[in-house]
Amino acid sequence: MNRPLDLDDIQGNICKGYGRYGFPKARYFFLQFHTPDQGRRCLHQLIPLITNAEPWAADGDSPLKPDVTTNIAFTYAGLEALGLPQRSLNGFPGEFRMGMKSRADILGDNGPSAPEHWDPVWQGEGIHAWVSINGRDMDAVETRFSVIRGIISDTGGVSIRPGHRGADNTLLPWQDASAVYENGKVTPKEHFGYVDGIGNPYFEGCGNDPSRLPGRGKLNKEGQWQPLATGEFILGHVDEAQEYPLAPEPHLLAHNGTFMVYRKLHENVTTFHHYVDSVAQDFDGSRELLMAKFSGRWPDNGAPLTLAPDDEAKAALDQQLASLTEKADKGDACAAAQLKALKDQWIDFTYADDKHGSRCPIGAHIRRANTRASLETQKGAFNTPSALDDRRRLLRRGLPYGGGQKEASDATEQGIIFMCLGASIERQFEFIQQQWINYSNDFHLGNDKDVLIGSNNGRLTDKHIIQTQPKSGKAPFFCSHLPRMVETRGGDYFFIPSITALNMIAQGIIDPT
Amino acid sequence: MSNVAGKAYGMNVLTPLRWWTALWQKLIFWVVVKTFPYFLKGLLTLSLIHYARWTIINRWSFPRLDKTQPKETLTYSYMLFESNFNGSWDQYIDSFSFAIPGGLDMFWRWNIKYPKSIPLHDFYHYIRFNQIECDHYYNAYPLASANDVKSAKRLTGNLRSFADSLTDNMTDEAFMDAYRQFLADNQHALGSMGDSPLMSTSHQLVQHHKQVNTAHEKQPEEEA
Incomplete structure (x- = not known):
């Protein structure tokens, strides 16, 4: 059992997905430190702006929710540029030291996703730090950005790296991101039209409401949900292997910090919709069902296919939802409780009753990215049902970017700024990306890849199988010649230090001796 | 090695x-x-x-x-x-x-x-x-994992049985029904076969060096 976490020492983006807390706007930008001393001075000035993970509350001792948040993280080159001692640098894991570009062949960043095609900001060296501003509105983001730009300008020796591709092929010194709006309202959707960002993991001490545990934790032998070990997501704490994650010295440099993957993922919306339209003609079901069979969730409201596996079941579910919502809105407490219980099933499910994939295809996106104990194909075979999943979980952060054009196409700028956090980039993100997204041996599907984010190339063998119910008389449905729906446009690996470590780095007092 | x-x-x-x-x-x-x-x-x-x-x-x-x-x-x-x-x-x-x-x-x-x-x-x-490193390690089917081989064996056997079960006087509809059932019965053995995911950047480097060495060895022959 881990001790309670020092939430005021942990950066806020680790424990809070800001989108869920009402921050639909964000700006990400990258710093280059030209001298260690100026870099440290700049960092020293920025620290008071950094948001920690303390819970926000309307009253009491907890701080009020701010209008804007700020967080910071560093690449290996950035930590070097800030003058960290070599012995401390040597303690960082290999993949972090190499950076994302050098891992392109592991990640499937090939063809149009290859690093030479990334935005200019990622070309050459010099990405040292990532800074994020999340705001309730764009004004709040702009105001905070001006403050930070003032600090950078006053300190000298630090620059904001330009070269993020924006609308109409302009190059910007920052990357803006925003939730997708429909009729002026924030939605949880991305640009293909799917509701996204459902089901982040729940870990010990994360400060979240315990009622959010089912479906987000790990399954014990009795089939009950339990929080994942803190050390899966935060360094300096015991992980699922009952040890401390690999981390640099001294202890205080790593303690309460973690690693982050930042990826700009461009969405080829024309390619996607053309493919769906073309395949839907032969598919026994609606276009929405076909889209759901790609992702595992219905695009309009994120309901999992395990709950509503076909058009008929979805219509019944929608009716039930609408009826309960109407009653709950009129103050019916019983209906409100039923509604909550129903919505809990968006997260709280496994594939135990769907071994053949006739409801949610075995190669569907959510079944790959979070296997939910489905790799234990024989009951009782493993130490616990989710033993092969518990060390492969990701805290997903980030927001969509671009969009808003009248006519979106592959050439226009839209996609997702994907960020995920975890104690080991290699064991968690890289494993999932390589073995479960771009490969399928664990699912007995050979070299098939994820429809949505896999590195498919339009060949016959780039395919997705929509399994059928055995003995139903229906054949499985084959989606072949899958094109590249999503392309990587940049990214790197970052270390998010604790507030204590930030202060130590700024003061230049990291001493592993 | x-x-x-x-x-x-x-x-x-x-x-x-x-x-x-x-x-x-x-x-x-x-x-x-x-x-x-x-x-x-x-x-x-x-x-x-x-x-x-x-x-x-x-x-x-x-x-x-x-x-x-x-x-x-x-x-x-x-x-x-x-x-x-x-x-x-x-x-x-x-x-x-x-x-x-x-x-x-x-x-x-x-x-x-x-x-x-x-x-x-x-x-x-x-x-x-x-651990003792392998001096020599040979793989007859480098593009196949054990699961791929097991799937292929199952599929081959089932395809033969399916072919044997067909008769000349079968209607198109009956054939289609039987074929659909065959696909459904084998839907877990139909993954694509392809290259291995990269095991490690070290292994990638070794593969690269081998290619360079082979090209270098071939060069004098071509010149001769």
Whole structure:
């Protein structure tokens, strides 16, 4: 059992997905430190702006929710540029030291996703730090950005790296991101039209409401949900292997910090919709069902296919939802409780009753990215049902970017700024990306890849199988010649230090001796 | 030298154990065999494994290449673990340790300085320290994992049976129904076959060097 976490020492983006807390706007930008001393001075000035993970509350001792948040993280080159001692640098894991570009062949960043095609900001060296501003509105983001730009300008020796591709092929010194709006309202959707960002993991001490545990934790032998070990997501704490994650010295440099993957993922919306339209003609079901069979969730409201596996079941579910919502809105407490219980099933499910994939295809996106104990194909075979999943979980952060054009196409700028956090980039993100997204041996599907984010190339063998119910008389449905729906446009690996470590780095007092 | 061939990794681990604990170990093996597959259910469910084999080599029975080779006086007996699997070393050891820690401890419990399979990094070091690299490793089907081979065998057999079940007087509709059923029955054996995911950046470097060496070796011939 881990001790309670020092939430005021942990950066806020680790424990809070800001989108869920009402921050639909964000700006990400990258710093280059030209001298260690100026870099440290700049960092020293920025620290008071950094948001920690303390819970926000309307009253009491907890701080009020701010209008804007700020967080910071560093690449290996950035930590070097800030003058960290070599012995401390040597303690960082290999993949972090190499950076994302050098891992392109592991990640499937090939063809149009290859690093030479990334935005200019990622070309050459010099990405040292990532800074994020999340705001309730764009004004709040702009105001905070001006403050930070003032600090950078006053300190000298630090620059904001330009070269993020924006609308109409302009190059910007920052990357803006925003939730997708429909009729002026924030939605949880991305640009293909799917509701996204459902089901982040729940870990010990994360400060979240315990009622959010089912479906987000790990399954014990009795089939009950339990929080994942803190050390899966935060360094300096015991992980699922009952040890401390690999981390640099001294202890205080790593303690309460973690690693982050930042990826700009461009969405080829024309390619996607053309493919769906073309395949839907032969598919026994609606276009929405076909889209759901790609992702595992219905695009309009994120309901999992395990709950509503076909058009008929979805219509019944929608009716039930609408009826309960109407009653709950009129103050019916019983209906409100039923509604909550129903919505809990968006997260709280496994594939135990769907071994053949006739409801949610075995190669569907959510079944790959979070296997939910489905790799234990024989009951009782493993130490616990989710033993092969518990060390492969990701805290997903980030927001969509671009969009808003009248006519979106592959050439226009839209996609997702994907960020995920975890104690080991290699064991968690890289494993999932390589073995479960771009490969399928664990699912007995050979070299098939994820429809949505896999590195498919339009060949016959780039395919997705929509399994059928055995003995139903229906054949499985084959989606072949899958094109590249999503392309990587940049990214790197970052270390998010604790507030204590930030202060130590700024003061230049990291001493592993 | 490489432990990697196509999608497969070959692992040999030789660990010492005292001669009298080797007797206990043999007893454990006997129980495992007699109760098969009770203790090996987890191992069999880990589909990345082609096979895993544990052998006890008594300290007096190490093989000699020739009678003229002097006999060694060994302090310990040894346990030889051989396995072929798909994926990288880390992925294999991770999966072993996450999924069947009790099973691993049962097999290695009596081995000298065995740290137990959890915490993970002590187990990593133990295996690495005692691992013997492959001098030569050959894979007849470098594009296939064990699951691919098993799927292909199943599919081939079922396709033959399906073909045998067809008759000349079958209507188009009847054929279509039978074909749909055949596809449904084999829907879990229809994954694509392709290149292995990159095992590691080190292995990638070795492959690159091999290509450079081959190109260099060919050059003089072409010039001649």
